[in-house]
Amino acid sequence: MTKSNTDMLDPDDGASHELRNYAIGFGVSLLLTVGAFAALLSHLPTVWKVSAICIAALLQVMTHARNFLHLSLSGRQSREDLLLVMFSTILLAIMAGGTYFIMADLDGRMHDMRDTQDMEGMPAGG
Amino acid sequence: MTRTTSPIFGRLDWSVTPYTDLLRKVDSNSLVGAGAATVLVLGAIVTIALITWKKWWGPLFKDWLTSPDAKKIGIMYIVLGLVMMARGIAEGFVMRTHQTTALGTLAEPEKGLVAPEHFSQLFSTHGTIMIFFVAMPLLIGLINFVLPQQLGARDMAFPVLNQVSLGLTAAGAGLVMISLLIGKFGTGGWTMYPPYTGITYSPGEGVDYWVWAILISGLGSTLTGMNFAVTIFKNRAPGMEFMRMPLFCWTSLCVAIMLIYAMPALTVSSAMLALDRYAGFRFFANDGGGNMMNYANIFWMFGHPEVYILILPAFGVFSEISSTFSGKKLYGYTSLVIASMSIAVISFTVWLHHFFTMGQSAGVNIAFGIATMIIAIPTGVKIYDWMATMWRGRVRLTTPIVYLTGFFLLFVIGGLSGIILANPSIDYQVHNTTFLVAHFHNVIIPGTLFGMLAGIHYWYPKAFGYRLDETWGRRTALLFVAGFMLTFLPLYVLGLMGLPRRSPTFQNPAFMPWMIVAEVGACLMLAALASLFWTFRTSFKNRTKLAVPGGDPWNGATLEWSTPAPVPEWTFPCIPEVTARDDWGETKRAGDPWRAPDTYSDIEMPANTLHGLLIAAASFGLGFAMVWHIWWLAIVSFLAIPGIMAVRGMREIEPKIIPASQVREEDRKFRERVASLTPVTRADEASERNQGVPDLSEFAG
Structure with missing residues (x-):
């Protein structure tokens, strides 16, 4: 009961390493967040903006998982961690892919908003 | 509804209570509204007076509200769920009564007990309460109580986080409760689809009550899920391999994963709705x-994993009781595990x-x-496994088995109507009718509710040291089964006849016979609720006769039955070494x-702490302030939450130490007690001779 339940913190020799780990994670996350905003405010084409923000988001997820959640692919817990990462990826892929599948289909079946609004006497919205 | 916002009271003023409506116009609608508010106020006053009169404040505070013990937190969750269930069933009864009196005529198309707007509030609160504040607290409470004991752990992995989760759930429930008295609840159903619930069409406080209740309690449920998962992964007793865990632990693991x-x-969909309403976003x-269709999508x-969150703990309970009460090993353990995970x-x-x-x-x-x-x-696999478990067993018709039988018969009907609805072309015909209402009540009531009540009956002796009265338990179970059938099976017919769900009125006289049958069923559901509370009361009065100090009243096979009843705070005198599946049975x-x-x-x-209470108070303050636009209170409460966490983080917190001598003394007393009690055979299980020490020669499972 007295031992730490993270299997990571050892107050004698791990503290400074641990602190540095968090500091790096924080710095990288900050950079990626600022980068995403910079991409949004820049004059790049929209496709580039969206891809830059998506990539920054993915990298940030990885930073959080590695530096804050202590997931690693080597060491005592690697097997459990790998399972966890894979399971999460599958579920997120189902959710994101399913949303794209559904919303893109719905979008394709909607009236084009610009056409509808141009027509007089027609309510906006489809 | 006033439109001005005062800097101190926000949009609150004296016109927001249902009594204002009653003063304006006395009819059945305003009477029902004011009556419900009065029940809430009187209930609160009576509870406070009773606690003061019995001098229970001290023990309530010291032993319960500040306790990080998972077993007590579980019991508090269940009490919260049962209190909210009383309101939910009462609302269901009012809705059925309204529809029975709602046959409109050409001269008077809208009739009935309550006004249409009030009816909309009723189905919205009924759904919200039953899903988020009855079913969820009941199952989370049961898992909290049972899971550590079955795993051979002393507590959850994060006991204080557990307390915070309970606090957040209670704060959400409090917001829904207070909407009875102050202001109105939303009218968009429990799903609150925009654009109807956007600020244009629902400008008042109603949808905001829902949004904040859901955001706050939803956060609590997410944290609970993490707590369960970490407990299962990290806190199992030595030797408790995954494939040795009782099935209830497996379904708890599935629930944890789904909660996470x-x-x-x-949280995302409600937060987006909140941003639309408060900050003028256009999501x-x-x-x-x-x-707007993206709201339904998110x-x-x-919502769909949620319905399996509701049903899987019940599947876990049924796995335990079908095995225990037929005196056999669970049939097809591996297939049940695979089915649950699938x-x-x-x-x-x-x-x-x-x-x-x-x-x-x-x-x-x-x-x-x-x-x-x-x-x-996989659901079908499970049903067959339980039936095979009971096949040729010596089944005792105890209360949990009555619930299980009701579940077998009714859940299969509900599941099959779900398969019918899974066909999109049929769904087009019956969607948005009471056929759908009948379907989901038909899986949730015989599934979740029966499962939770069976579980409460099964583990009650472990929590309080005495069994629940079998006669009243069986009466309650039969009343729930009969009440369910009469209330909801007619709704299938009405739905096929074309009655839309959530309809405050209808004009077809052919609906009336079915309406009346459903009304009779609603009366039986009320009777079942009363009978449930009477079971608790009468069992408490007879607690010396029903006492089971031996701790194993049902001749069970899993670890939790090896400890005394009521189970001590530390659960196990020393953490057991597990050598087999159903370890206690093997022993x-x-x-x-x-x-x-x-x-x-x-x-x-873990030492007692105020942490959970403080976080609950702050989040309730935040929710209430946001609903009424009391910005100063919202800011204060919002900052208070990280403040409270920081204060706790900076303090050195000493655990509570229970000395070995005390543990040895209590354990010795328990073992002497067990040796002195007469073992009871299974045939005598429901009689007073059952003192919690079973006849070992009968153990075959």
Whole structure:
């Protein structure tokens, strides 16, 4: 009961390493967040903006998982961690892919908003 | 509803209570509204007076509200769930009574007990309460109580986080409760679809009550899920391998996974709705670049796993009781484990079946329709496994078995009507009718409710040291079964006849006979609720006769039955070494299961703390302030939450140490007590002779 339940913190020799780990994670996350905003405010084409923000988001997820959640692919817990990462990826892929599948289909079946609004006497919205 | 916002009171003023409506106009509608508010106020006053009169404040505060003990937190969750269930069933009764009196005529198209707007509030609160504040607290409470004991752990992995989760759930429930007295609840149903719930069409406080209740309690549920998962992964007793865990632990693991991955979707959809309403975002406004259909998409991404979150703990309970009460090993353990995990994963792939009619093409619909039908396969496997467990066993018709039988008969009907609805072309015909209402009540009541009540009955002796009265328990179970059948089976017929759900009125006299049958059923449901509370009361009065100090009243096979009843705070005098599946059963078969451990050591338990209460108070303040636009209170409460956490983080917190001598003393007393009690055979299980020490020679399972 007295031992730490993270299997990571050892107050004698791990503290400074641990602190540095968090500091790096924080710095990288900050950079990626600022980068995403910079991409949004820049004059790049929209496709580039969206891809830059998506990539920054993915990298940030990885930073959080590695530096804050202590997931690693080597060491005592690697097997459990790998399972966890894979399971999460599958579920997120189902959710994101399913949303794209559904919303893109719905979008394709909607009236084009610009056409509808141009027509007089027609309510906006489809 | 006033439009001005005062800097101190926000939009609150004296016109927001239902009594204002009553003063304005006395009719059945305002009477029902004011009556409900009065019940709330009187209930609160009576409770406070009773606690003061009995001098229970001290023990309530010291032993319960500040306790981080998972068993007590579980019991508090269940009490919260039962209190909210009383309101939910009462609302259901009012709705049925309204519809029975709602046959409109040409001269007077709208009739009935309550006004249409009030009826909309009723079905919205009924749904919200029953899902989020009855079913969820009941199952989370039961898991909290049972899971650590079955795993051979002393407590959850994060006891204080557990307390915070309970606090957040209670704060959400408090917001829904207070909407009875102050202001109105939303009218958009429990799903609160925009654009109707956007600020344009629902300008008042109603939807905000829902949004904040859901955001706050949803966060609590997410944290609970993490707590369960970490407990199962990290806190199992030595030797408790995954494939040795009792099935209830397996279904708890599935619930934990689903809570972790599904609840955030709900938080996201409600937060987006809140941003639309408060900050003028256009997430769900079609003319502003948003898309209202995305709300349904995100909401049901949570909503479908949610229904399996509700049902899986019940499946766990039924696995335990079908084995225990037929004196046999659980049939098909591995297949049950695989089926549970399959359900957990497949439940994330079917969410579109909640909005087949939203306008997507047939190809999309059929993909999700097929996934929906596939999920019935693992569920079917489970039903067969339980029936095979009971096959040729010596089944004792105890209360949990009555619930299980009701579940077998009714849940299969509900599941089959679900398969019917999984076909998009049939769904187009019956969607938005009471056929659907009948379907989901038909899975949730015989599934979740019966499962939870069976579980409460089964583990009650472990919590309080005495059994629940069998006669009243069986009466309650039969009343719930009969009440359910009479209330909801007619709704299938009405739905096929064309009665839309949530309809405050109808003009077809042919509906009336079925309406009256359903009304009779609603009366039986009320009677069942009363009978449930009477079971608790009468059992408490007879607690000396029903006492089971031996701790194993049902001749069980899992670890939790090896401890005294009521179970001590530290659960196990020393953490058991597990050598087999159903370890306690194996020990019994080997003879002399109550052998004392060789050594005792000091036990560290988490110390009592105010943390959960403070966080609950702050989040309730935040929710209430945001609903009424009391900005100063919102800011204060919002800052208070990280403040409270920081204060706790900076303090050195000493655990509570229970000395080895005390543990040894209590354990010795328990073992002497067991040796002095007469073992009871299974035939005598329901009689006073059952003192919690079973006849070991009968243990075959």
